[in-house]
Amino acid sequence: MEKNKLTPWLYLLPAIVFLGAFMVYPLIDVFIYSFEEGYNSASQTYFGVGGYNYSYVLHDPYFLQALKNTFILVIITVPVSTALALVISAGLASVKPLRDLYQTVYFLPYVTNTLAVGLVFMILFKKTPYSDGLINLLINMFGGQSVDFIDGPYWAKMFVLCFYTVWVVMPFKILILTSALASVDRNYYNAAKVDGTSKMRIFTKITLPMISPMIFYLVITGFIGAFKAYSDAVALFGTDLNAAQMNTIVGYIYDMLYGDSGGYPSYASAAAIILFAVVLTITCINLIISKNKVHH
Amino acid sequence: MKVVLQNLTKIFPPRNKKSGGGVVAVNNFNFEFPDGKLIGLLGPSGCGKSTALNLISGLLKPTEGNIFFGEKDVTNLPAENRGVGLVFQNYALYPHLTVKQNITFPLENFKGKDRLTREQMDKKAYEAAKLVQIENLMDRKPHELSGGQQQRVAIARALVKMPCVLLLDEPLSNLDARLRLQTREELKRIQQETGITTVFVTHDQEEAMSISDMIVVMKDGVINQTGKPQEVYDNPKNLFVAKFLGTPPISVFDGQVTGGKLIVNGDEILDVPGTEDRQVKVGIRPEGFVPCVTGKMKCTLSGIEVMGRDMSVISRNPACENPVIRAIVPADTRIDTSSAEIKFDIKPGKIFLFDHETGERIY
Ligand SMILES: Nc1ncnc2c1ncn2[C@@H]1O[C@H](COP(=O)(O)OP(=O)(O)OP(=O)(O)O)[C@@H](O)[C@H]1O
Ligand SMILES: [Mg+2]
Numbered sequence: 001m002e003k004n005k006l007t008p009w010l011y012l013l014p015a016i017v018f019l020g021a022f023m024v025y026p027l028i029d030v031f032i033y034s035f036e037e038g039y040n041s042a043s044q045t046y047f048g049v050g051g052y053n054y055s056y057v058l059h060d061p062y063f064l065q066a067l068k069n070t071f072i073l074v075i076i077t078v079p080v081s082t083a084l085a086l087v088i089s090a091g092l093a094s095v096k097p098l099r100d101l102y103q104t105v106y107f108l109p110y111v112t113n114t115l116a117v118g119l120v121f122m123i124l125f126k127k128t129p130y131s132d133g134l135i136n137l138l139i140n141m142f143g144g145q146s147v148d149f150i151d152g153p154y155w156a157k158m159f160v161l162c163f164y165t166v167w168v169v170m171p172f173k174i175l176i177l178t179s180a181l182a183s184v185d186r187n188y189y190n191a192a193k194v195d196g197t198s199k200m201r202i203f204t205k206i207t208l209p210m211i212s213p214m215i216f217y218l219v220i221t222g223f224i225g226a227f228k229a230y231s232d233a234v235a236l237f238g239t240d241l242n243a244a245q246m247n248t249i250v251g252y253i254y255d256m257l258y259g260d261s262g263g264y265p266s267y268a269s270a271a272a273i274i275l276f277a278v279v280l281t282i283t284c285i286n287l288i289i290s291k292n293k294v295h296h
Numbered sequence: 297m298k299v300v301l302q303n304l305t306k307i308f309p310p311r312n313k314k315s316g317g318g319v320v321a322v323n324n325f326n327f328e329f330p331d332g333k334l335i336g337l338l339g340p341s342g343c344g345k346s347t348a349l350n351l352i353s354g355l356l357k358p359t360e361g362n363i364f365f366g367e368k369d370v371t372n373l374p375a376e377n378r379g380v381g382l383v384f385q386n387y388a389l390y391p392h393l394t395v396k397q398n399i400t401f402p403l404e405n406f407k408g409k410d411r412l413t414r415e416q417m418d419k420k421a422y423e424a425a426k427l428v429q430i431e432n433l434m435d436r437k438p439h440e441l442s443g444g445q446q447q448r449v450a451i452a453r454a455l456v457k458m459p460c461v462l463l464l465d466e467p468l469s470n471l472d473a474r475l476r477l478q479t480r481e482e483l484k485r486i487q488q489e490t491g492i493t494t495v496f497v498t499h500d501q502e503e504a505m506s507i508s509d510m511i512v513v514m515k516d517g518v519i520n521q522t523g524k525p526q527e528v529y530d531n532p533k534n535l536f537v538a539k540f541l542g543t544p545p546i547s548v549f550d551g552q553v554t555g556g557k558l559i560v561n562g563d564e565i566l567d568v569p570g571t572e573d574r575q576v577k578v579g580i581r582p583e584g585f586v587p588c589v590t591g592k593m594k595c596t597l598s599g600i601e602v603m604g605r606d607m608s609v610i611s612r613n614p615a616c617e618n619p620v621i622r623a624i625v626p627a628d629t630r631i632d633t634s635s636a637e638i639k640f641d642i643k644p645g646k647i648f649l650f651d652h653e654t655g656e657r658i659y
Contacts, residue, residue, distance in 0.1 A: 187388035190355050193375045194382045195402035195457070205401075209392040 033269035046266075053270035062242050063271060066252040072158060073165060073229055073248065078222040081166040082215065085173035090203070092174070093181045108171070117168065118235025125149035125160050150237065157237065157246055164232055169225065173218050180214035181207065212294045220286050227279050230254065249275045297366045297460040297493055299329040299352060304361035306347050306517075321347040323517035325361070329461075329495060334487045336504030336525070337497045339514040340540070345497040346385070348514070349463050352495065354378045365460055381454030381492075383464040387446050389438040395449050396421055396434040402457045424456040427486055444475045451483075455490065462487075462494040468503060480507050501541050505529065513537050530645065535655035538579045538648055544608065544622040549615045551578040551649070558649065561615040565593045565642055568649065568659055575652040576659075584646025585609070585623030587631055591639030595621060602627050611638050 033039065034054070038047040057063050124134045127148045131137075136146040147153070149160045184207060192202045208215075230250035233241055241247035242255065249271060256268035304325035310318045321344040329335050337345050350356040352363060354375030362371045370378055389398050399421040403412055412420070425431040428448035438446055447467055454462055467483070468476045484507040487494045498504050504511050505525040513520045513528065513536075521533045525541075532538035538546050551560040554573050558566040585593075587609060595611035598620065609623040609631060623640065625631075631638070649659035 185388070187384050187386060188390060190375075191382065191384060191388040191390075191453075192401075193355065194353050194378075194380060195453075196376045196379070196405040197401075198376075198405070201405070206390060209390075212392075 030269045030272055033266055034273045036266055039266040053266045054274070057267055057270045057274065060267075062247060062255075063249075063252050065242070065245060066247040066249050069158070069161075069233075069246060070227060070229065070249045073162060074223060074226040076162045077165045077169070077226050078219060080162070081169050081173060082218055082222060084166065085170055085177050085218070086215070088170075089174050089177035089181055090207070092178055114168070114231050115235050118164070118232070121160065121164055121236060122150065127151070151244075154245055157244065160236060161233060161246060164236060165226065165229060168232065169222065173222075176214055176218060177211065180211040184210045216286070216290045216294045220283060223282050223286065224279055227275060227282075298331040298364075299461055299493060299495070300364040301325045301327050301329075301348075301352075302362040302364070304348075304351060304363065305359050306344070306351055306356060307359045320517050322351060322358075325519055327512060327519060327522060329493055330510065331493055332491045333509040334484065334494045334496060334507060336508030336511040337495055337514065338501055338504040338511050338540070339499065341499055343514050344517040345499070345514065346465055347517075349382075349465050349495065349497055352461065353380050353382045353463055355382075379457070379460050381457065381459030381462045383447075383450045383454045383462075383467050385465045385467075385469065387438075387450040387470075389446055389449055389453070391438050393437075394434065395425070395430065395436050395438070395441070398438070398449055399424055399434075399452050399456050402453060406457075420456055421452075424452040427455065427489065428452045428482070443470045443472075444479055447471065447479065448482075451486065455486070455492070458490075459492060462490075462492045464494065464496045466497050466499070468498070468500075476503070483507060502543055505541065513540060515540075532579075532648060533657055535577055535579065535650040535657075538650070538657075542581060544582050544624070545618065546579045546581055547621045548617040549578040549580070549613065550617070550652075551576045551615065553649070560593065561613055563593050566644075566647060571649070571659055577650040577652055577655065579648045579650065580642060581646040582608070582622050582624040584643045585621070585625070585640040586643060587623070587625060587629055587638060588641045589639060591641045593640045593642060595638050595640065597631075597633070597636060597638040600631060600633060607631075609638065 035049050035051070036046040037050055037052045040046070125136075126133050127136065127146065127150065132140070132146045133149065135149065140146060147156050149156045188206050188210070189202060192206055197205070228250055229248050233246050233248055233251060237244040237246045239259075241251045247255070253268045253271045253275070256264045256271065304322055305320070306322040308319040308321055323344075325348065337348060339345055347356065351358050354370070354373060354377075358371065362369055364370065365378070390401065393401065396418075400417045403417045403420060406412055421434075422431060425434060428451050430445060430448050430452060433441060433445060433449075438449065441449065447470070451464075451467070454464075464483075468479055471479060480503055483496070496504070496508065508525055510523065511525050511528055512522045515536050521528050521537045523531075528537065529541050532541065535548070539548065549560045551558055552574075553559075553568055553571050553576055556567060556569045556571065557564045558568050558576070558578065560578055593613075595613045598610045598612055600610065601608045605627050606624050607627045607629060609625055611621045611623070613621060648657060650657055
C-alpha cells in the first residue's frame with residue numbers, strides 16, 4: 001500500500017525537479033524581488049521591504065503607456081483574429097478542393113521568422129524617401145492621403161501593430177478551427193437540414209456550440225499571447241519602443257532589466273507580477289464565462 | 297401521404313475517375329408506399345437501404361428517376377423543404393441541447409404564417425414527448441439518457457412537426473434485445489396513433505415481419521419483393537427472399553426433378569406434376585418438416601432442443617446447404633432419440649423449388 005502511493009511520485013520526480021528549478025523557483029524569486037526596495041544587482045543588497053516598486057511602476061508614464069498599448073492590442077486582436085479565423089475556416093470547410101492549398105498558404109506566417117515578417121510589413125507600410133509603401137499606394141489610388149504607419153501618428157502605428165498581430169496568429173487559429181469544424185459529425189447537419197433549418201441557424205445553433213471548446217481555447221491562449229506581445233513591436237518599430245510610444249508590458253520589463261535605462265530588476269519584477277495578476281484575472285473571468293457558454 | 301418512387305436510381309461516383317464504374321446503391325426502384333402505413337425496408341447490410349431513405353428525405357439527389365409525395369413531384373426539392381421526419385441510425389441528438397430544446401428545434405424553424413409562439417412550441421413538444429413517454433425527461437441532456445430513451449427523443453423530434461412522412465434508419469439497432477422488442481411495439485403504436493406514413497429500415501427480418509403492414513425486401517440495390525409480411529414469407533419470389541425471411545432460416549437442398557417427382561439425396565420427397573426435368577434448389581421452412589415413421593425424407597438425427605411450446609429437431613442431410621436442418625415441431629411430438637435416423641413428411645405449402653442457377657422460384 002505504502003509502496004503504491006510512492007511509485008507515482010517517483011515517476012514524477014524528474015519533472016518535479018526540473019519544473020521546480022526552472023519554473024517555480026524563478027517565479028517565487030521574481031515575487032520576492034518585487035518587494036525588495038532599492039535592490040542593487042552588483043552588490044546583491046537592498047534597503048528594505050515594501051510596495052515601493054509597485055508604486056513606482058504604476059506611476060511610471062512609460063509603464064502606463066505600455067499597459068494601455070497592451071490592453072488595446074489584446075482587446076482588438078483577440079476578438080478580430082478569432083472571428084476572422086472562424087469566418088475563413090468556415091469558408092474553407094465549404095470549399096473542399098481548395099482546403100489543403102489554403103491551409104498551407106495561411107500557415108506560412110506561422111513558420112516564418114517574426115523579424116522576417118516584420119521586414120515584409122515594413123515594405124508594406126513604411127514611408128521612405130523613395131516610396132510611400134504599398135498600402136499608401138493603395139490609399140492614394142482610392143484618393144486618400146498618405147499616412148506614415150511606422151513613424152507617424154499613434155493610431156496608425158497601433159493599427160499596424162494590431163494588423164501584424166492578427167496576421168501572425170491567424171494561421172494557428174485557422175488550423176485549429178478547420179479541424180474542429182471537420183470533426184463535427186455530419187449527421188447533426190443532416191438532421192438539422194431535414195428539419196428545415198437555415199444555413200445561418202445551423203451555424204449559430206449547431207456548429208458554434210459544437211466547436212465552442214476550441215474557440216474558448218483560442219480566446220484564452222490568444223489573450224495570454226497578446227499580453228506577452230513584445231517581439232512583434234520590436235520587429236516593426238525597432239528597439240526604442242518607449243520613444244515610439246509603442247512599448248508593451250513585456251517590452252517594459254525587458255527595458256527595465258537590460259535596456260538603456262535598465263538595471264532595475266526590482267521594477268521589472270513588480271511589472272512582471274502586475275502582468276501576471278492581470279492575465280490571471282482575465283483568464284479567471286474567461287473560465288467563469290465559459291462555464292455557462294461552452295459545451296464540453 | 298403516399299410516397300411514390302419512379303425508376304429511382306442512385307449511383308455513387310467512383311473515388312478516382314480512372315477506375316470507372318461507381319457504386320449503384322439504388323437500382324431502378326419502382327414502388328408506392330401506401331398512405332398511413334408502416335412499411336419495413338429490409339435487406340442485408342450494404343444493400344442500399346440508407347441510401348433509399350436518404351433519397352426520400354432529400355439528403356441525397358437521385359442520379360435518375362423521380363420521387364412523389366402524394367401527387368407532388370419533390371425530386372428537386374431540397375431536404376429543408378420536404379417536411380419529412382428522419383430518425384438517424386445513431387439518433388443524432390444535439391448534445392448541447394436539452395431533450396426539450398432538441399424536440400422544439402424543428403418547430404423554431406417555422407417562418408411566416410406557420411411561426412409558433414413559445415407556448416405553442418412547448419405544448420407541441422410536450423405532446424410529442426408524451427406520445428413516446430419521455431415527458432419526465434425534458435430537462436436532461438442526451439448523454440444523460442439511456443439508448444432507448446435517446447431513441448424515443450429522436451422519434452419525438454422527428455414527429456413534433458407532424459411530418460408528411462416519417463423515415464427511420466435502423467432505429468432499434470442500438471438497443472438490447474428486450475428493449476428492442478418493447479420499442480418496436482411502441483413504434484407500431486405511435487405509427488397507428490399518428491397515422492403518418494412511416495418507412496422503417498432494418499436488416500432484422502423478424503423486426504420487419506412483426507410490425508410492418510408491408511415489407512420491401514431488397515438486395516444489391518434492387519427490390520426483390522414487396523407485400524404483406526406473411527404473404528412474402530409464404531410466397532417468396534426467389535431463393536434470396538426465402539432465405540432472408542424466417543427464423544430459424546429455411547433449409548436449402550440440392551435436388552433434382554425427374555418425371556414429375558422431386559428427388560433429394562435419393563429420396564422421392566414430393567410430387568411436382570408439370571415441372572420439367574431439371575436441377576433445382578429446394579427450400580423447406582422449419583415448420584414444413586413433420587416427423588413421421590412413414591416419412592419420405594430421410595435425415596440423420598443429431599439432437600432435439602425443447603423451447604417452451606416448440607421443439608426444434610436438429611438433423612443433417614448431405615444434400616443440405618445449411619450446416620444443420622432445424623425443424624420446428626410442437627413440443628409434445630414423439631421422437632425416437634435413440635435412432636440415428638429420422639424421417640420427415642413435408643407440408644406442401646412450406647416447400648419451394650427454385651431455379652438452380654438464377655434462384656427464381658419455379659414451384
Ligand atoms: N457516400 C458514398 N459514396 C460511395 N459509396 C457509398 C456512399 N454511401 C453508401 N455507399 C455504398 O452504397 C451501398 C449502399 O449503402 P447503404 O448505406 O445504403 O447500405 P445499407 O443498406 O444502409 O447498409 P447497412 O444496413 O449496413 O446500414 C454500399 O455498397 C455502400 O458502400
Ligand atoms: Mg444503413
